[in-house]
Amino acid sequence: MLKPIQNRTRATRARLIETAQGIIAAKGYGALRVEEVVQTAGVAKGTFFAHFAGKDGLMELMIGAQIDAFLDEAETWPAPQTIDDLITQIMPLIQFMTSERYVFDVILRHSGAAAREEIGPIAQTFTRQVDVVSRWLSDSPFRKDISGYLLAEGIQAFSVQAMALHFCAVNNSETMEDRLRIYLDAWLNPRLAS
Template structure:
């Protein structure tokens, strides 16, 4: 069985990725053009699509990288125990997620896998987010009538809702943090 991972291949891929990062550093994610990336990388357009299924696939990789860095940071600190602490710990994650409308939309679109056995890097990020929160909740003083797995899924749902409403003119009175705190208070520590 031949396993020829040519050196050229990883080099070209690396060139494309770093070129894309550079392009994004200048104009943000939304403004990225494939033509610009391949020009900066010094390869032909077709080469790009030999390395990435489509433009979104590249975006997934780059955005998931950044998101994983945010999750690293969140995980490195001492586990939060209260709702405000949880929100504070997740702040860098949410901050990046809503840094650009384009980024948020893409995150949501790829938060679940497109097809079975085709789970992309962003879907893994969401899975990781879920697991990190679940671990926090297990050692925090939250309601115990439902499993912490379910609680963590709810935190994710509410965080997405709160981020979405940031973009919604009909609900722009409250800030993201206030809204999320209201949600999580009601979800994690309901007053019997």
């Protein structure tokens, strides 16, 4: 008793998503306008909002799917043995997340951030990212005094910090990789306090 979804609905939704993807491919996430999606897809505005929880809802889907794709690939890689390896392996994801200011904003807004009851797509990818990285770490030569899960959470926190600074005019002398390396070295390889 849980399948009252008409074909029409599926088709409309698919067309909307397809149209949105086209616009994003052509002009980027930040340039997407609901009006344009709706007109190009040939449906009324109200229909859009019947299918998605607003523009942000659509963005969550699109961006979440993209992040998931990166995580799919990341999952196939072996456990990094050095910090540079680790950075290399998460850079594609970070590159995407910072590809547009708008994208980063949407991600931040929805990262730990399901105001509603159920957890949103982007928040899910954050959880998943911690899982993936934490699995890597169980086979990596980094500090073992804390759990891989906590370690992975820290990597996420520092990644966000590095990405935020990336958008700050003042901090643009250093590359993001450099910043990340400094953070992660301090986090993953603490030297004993003398």
